[in-house]
Amino acid sequence: xxxxxxxxxxxxxxxxxxxxxxxxxxxxxxxxxxxxxxxxxxxxxxxxxxxxxxxxxxxxxxxxxxxxxxxxxxxxxxxxxxxxxxxxxxxxxxxxxxxxxxxxxxxxxxxxxxxxxxxxxxxxxxxxxxxxxxxxxxxxxxxxxxxxxxxxxxxxxxxxxxxxxxxxxxxxxxxxxxxxxx
Amino acid sequence: xxxxxxxxxxxxxxxxxxxxxxxxxxxxxxxxxxxxxxxxxxxxxxxxxxxxxxxxxxxxxxxxxxxxxxxxxxxxxxxxxxxxxxxxxxxxxxxxxxxxxxxxxxxxxxxxxxxxxxxxxxxxxxxxxxxxxxxxxxxxxxxxxxxxxxxxxxxxxxxxxxxxxxxxxxxxxxxxxxxxxxxxxxxxxxxxxxxxxxxxxxxxxxxxxxxxxxxxxxxxxxxxxxxxxxxxxxxxxxxxxxxxxxxxxxxxxxxxxxxxxxxxxxxxxxxxxxxxxxxxxxxxxxxxxxxxxxxxxxxxxxxxxxxxxxxxxxxxxxxxxxxxxxxxxxxxxxxxxxxxxxxxxxxxxxxxxxxxxxxxxxxxxxxxxxxxxxxxxxxxxxxxxxxxxxxxxxxxxxxxxxxxxxxxxxxxxxxxxxxxxxxxxxxxxxxxxxxxxxxxxxxxxxxxxxxxxxxxxxxxxxxxxxxxxxxxxxxxxxxxxxxxxxxxxxxxxxxxxxxxxxxxxxxxxxxxxxxxxxxxxxxxxxxxxxxxxxxxxxxxxxxxxxxx
Ligand SMILES: [Zn+2]
Numbered sequence: 001x002x003x004x005x006x007x008x009x010x011x012x013x014x015x016x017x018x019x020x021x022x023x024x025x026x027x028x029x030x031x032x033x034x035x036x037x038x039x040x041x042x043x044x045x046x047x048x049x050x051x052x053x054x055x056x057x058x059x060x061x062x063x064x065x066x067x068x069x070x071x072x073x074x075x076x077x078x079x080x081x082x083x084x085x086x087x088x089x090x091x092x093x094x095x096x097x098x099x100x101x102x103x104x105x106x107x108x109x110x111x112x113x114x115x116x117x118x119x120x121x122x123x124x125x126x127x128x129x130x131x132x133x134x135x136x137x138x139x140x141x142x143x144x145x146x147x148x149x150x151x152x153x154x155x156x157x158x159x160x161x162x163x164x165x166x167x168x169x170x171x172x173x174x175x176x177x178x179x180x181x182x
Numbered sequence: 183x184x185x186x187x188x189x190x191x192x193x194x195x196x197x198x199x200x201x202x203x204x205x206x207x208x209x210x211x212x213x214x215x216x217x218x219x220x221x222x223x224x225x226x227x228x229x230x231x232x233x234x235x236x237x238x239x240x241x242x243x244x245x246x247x248x249x250x251x252x253x254x255x256x257x258x259x260x261x262x263x264x265x266x267x268x269x270x271x272x273x274x275x276x277x278x279x280x281x282x283x284x285x286x287x288x289x290x291x292x293x294x295x296x297x298x299x300x301x302x303x304x305x306x307x308x309x310x311x312x313x314x315x316x317x318x319x320x321x322x323x324x325x326x327x328x329x330x331x332x333x334x335x336x337x338x339x340x341x342x343x344x345x346x347x348x349x350x351x352x353x354x355x356x357x358x359x360x361x362x363x364x365x366x367x368x369x370x371x372x373x374x375x376x377x378x379x380x381x382x383x384x385x386x387x388x389x390x391x392x393x394x395x396x397x398x399x400x401x402x403x404x405x406x407x408x409x410x411x412x413x414x415x416x417x418x419x420x421x422x423x424x425x426x427x428x429x430x431x432x433x434x435x436x437x438x439x440x441x442x443x444x445x446x447x448x449x450x451x452x453x454x455x456x457x458x459x460x461x462x463x464x465x466x467x468x469x470x471x472x473x474x475x476x477x478x479x480x481x482x483x484x485x486x487x488x489x490x491x492x493x494x495x496x497x498x499x500x501x502x503x504x505x506x507x508x509x510x511x512x513x514x515x516x517x518x519x520x521x522x523x524x525x526x527x528x529x530x531x532x533x534x535x536x537x538x539x540x541x542x543x544x545x546x547x548x549x550x551x552x553x554x555x556x557x558x559x560x561x562x563x564x565x566x567x568x569x570x571x572x573x574x575x576x577x578x579x580x581x582x583x584x585x586x587x588x589x590x591x592x593x594x595x596x597x598x599x600x601x602x603x604x605x606x607x608x609x610x611x612x613x614x615x616x617x618x619x620x621x622x623x624x625x626x627x628x629x630x631x632x633x634x635x636x637x638x639x640x641x642x643x644x645x646x647x648x649x650x651x652x653x654x655x656x657x658x659x660x661x662x663x664x665x666x667x668x669x670x671x672x673x674x675x676x677x678x679x680x681x682x683x684x685x686x687x688x689x690x691x692x693x694x695x696x697x698x699x700x701x702x703x704x705x706x707x708x709x710x711x712x713x714x715x716x717x718x719x720x721x722x723x724x725x726x727x728x729x730x
Binding site for chain 1: 647648649650651652653654655692693695696709
């Protein structure tokens with residue numbers, strides 16, 4: 001159920017995401033500079049993993065060559081199936097579990113990670129057919145995966161993540177550092 | 183005169199010696215004449231003693247008794263409960279006056295009878311019924327039961343009496359059956375353990391009339407009624423009496439969460455069916471041993487079957503959930519639709535609780551207008567089960583005056599079966615909505631009119647993320663039959679929708695990460711969001727409309 005919202009008449013009404021989700025971030029994932037991830041958490045504890053706006057894939061006019069959910073010889077996220085209300089059978093992910101690998105036309109390759117512990121509910125198959133979605137709408141239709149944290153961990157999983165303010169302050173420092181001559 | 187035959191004599195003799203009460207002996211003689219159980223226990227005992235002492239006239243008496251038995255057996259069904267039987271005094275008069283003289287003639291039998299009488303006086307507790315047909319069957323117990331019923335202030339015309347007995351009665355019954363099996367079988371080819379009158383049955387025969395008399399007001403105690411008065415007996419030695427069965431048939435006694443003891447009546451009956459006679463006799467005395475104490479009356483419980491109430495409700499408030507909204511054990515909103523409706527109904531029917539159901543449901547921030555949404559409530563254990571049409575109308579007014587957040591119409595009592603009509607074919611029903619839409623890009627009046635021409639649009643809806651935590655993941659096809667638009671300003675318009683029930687409107691509007699396709703963002707080529715939603719109609723033709 002959604003919260004109660006005041007009728008928004010302004011043009012700069014909050015986006016659908018901001019109305020229903022809290023944004024969390026992970027900066028420089030696995031120590032790789034600027035590989036920032038974003039996690040959208042719904043009040044019902046469900047999380048959607050997306051690229052952060054600062055991720056290299058979204059910079060410098062890159063285009064995507066391929067997206068691969070086959071993360072090892074034995075494991076493809078495409079084989080993930082959940083059944084019933086209890087979501088039996090979903091792959092269980094830890095913070096650093098890879099979700100997919102994305103190769104850009106400039107041959108740069110990036111791995112997208114889960115960032116949180118939880119059960120994988122679905123991956124976004126639409127971006128396989130239309131990789132451009134990832135670039136055009138990275139926070140909505142270009143999402144990577146949906147993860148359901150354990151009920152008892154629904155509060156603690158965000159402890160390791162950055163709030164929007166914390167993330168923005170990191171980004172502004174990063175920009176300052178980049179602009180300074182070394 | 184008790185309807186006993188010569189062939190009953192050895193049974194009576196054996197059971198008297200074993201320490202059975204007079205009524206239990208009648209049960210084992212398969213006597214189905216209810217009046218025989220209703221007469222004072224002491225009189226029956228005297229008659230039985232006289233019967234086993236009397237050998238001389240046995241032949242002539244037997245044939246007479248046999249006729250009487252047949253006649254009584256034929257008529258016993260008609261004589262159930264409601265029909266007042268002859269007063270017990272008449273029965274007492276039928277007792278043969280020459281008992282004492284006759285018993286002196288047969289010294290041996292007299293001695294046996296005397297011993298039995300002594301035993302009876304010493305112990306007072308029947309080895310078979312543990313006192314239920316003796317200490318617990320009488321006017322004072324009927325007063326106790328009637329008082330409990332009166333205290334609860336139920337409104338009823340009829341009631342059914344039910345009895346719950348300690349499980350070891352079955353064990354004792356089985357032991358006694360093995361004790362007299364040969365003799366009972368000799369009475370007739372077809373007689374079996376099932377022909378022995380059950381303790382429950384005899385208890386009801388005796389008590390039904392007495393309870394009805396205590397309650398007065400023309401109340402009838404019958405075999406079938408919406409109002410049940412349950413009498414529960416327990417015994418301290420149930421576990422120790424049944425314990426041997428657990429080692430003999432361990433698979434019959436699996437511990438369950440809800441039950442305090444594994445020795446439930448069901449489990450004991452099952453085990454007794456499995457155990458061989460030889461094994462039973464090895465572990466349990468036959469006839470059963472003298473019990474240390476009587477049963478005790480644990481509880482008298484009254485239950486009225488549920489009453490069902492249906493109607494339609496409007497919800498005029500955007501901050502009212504349909505059912506109490508609790509997150510992490512904490513209440514989020516102070517009220518709910520079901521509570522506002524239920525409170526006056528519960529007090530009118532004086533029910534203990536309720537189950538609320540409706541034809542679909544709306545979110546906390548959604549209003550339900552028009553003729554409203556059909557709902558039905560099961561009222562648990564109502565103390566009042568009938569309301570007149572005028573009283574129902576009054577009740578509806580009370581609900582409507584109690585809050586301006588909701589309104590109820592067509593309030594009526596319905597049957598349990600009729601309730602299922604509400605859920606029937608729910609998927610095929612249509613629902614109409616009005617949504618206030620926000621668009622990211624400015625729109626012009628004529629840019630949205632094409633939506634009015636879209637008909638029978640089929641959506642593929644993945645289970646919305648907002649409910650995915652509690653519902654299974656699936657893709658469902660839903661149809662939007664038609665839409666219409668009303669332009670408001672460059673960023674807002676009203677969208678009317680007529681859809682198949684079960685369509686998620688919010689997700690159709692914002693797209694739910696592209697998980698509902700097609701969606702309004704795609705159709706309008708801009709991000710769209712839903713700011714307000716109203717249900718305009720729920721097209722279910724149940725419950726019937728009640729003209730105002
Ligand atoms: Zn008895």
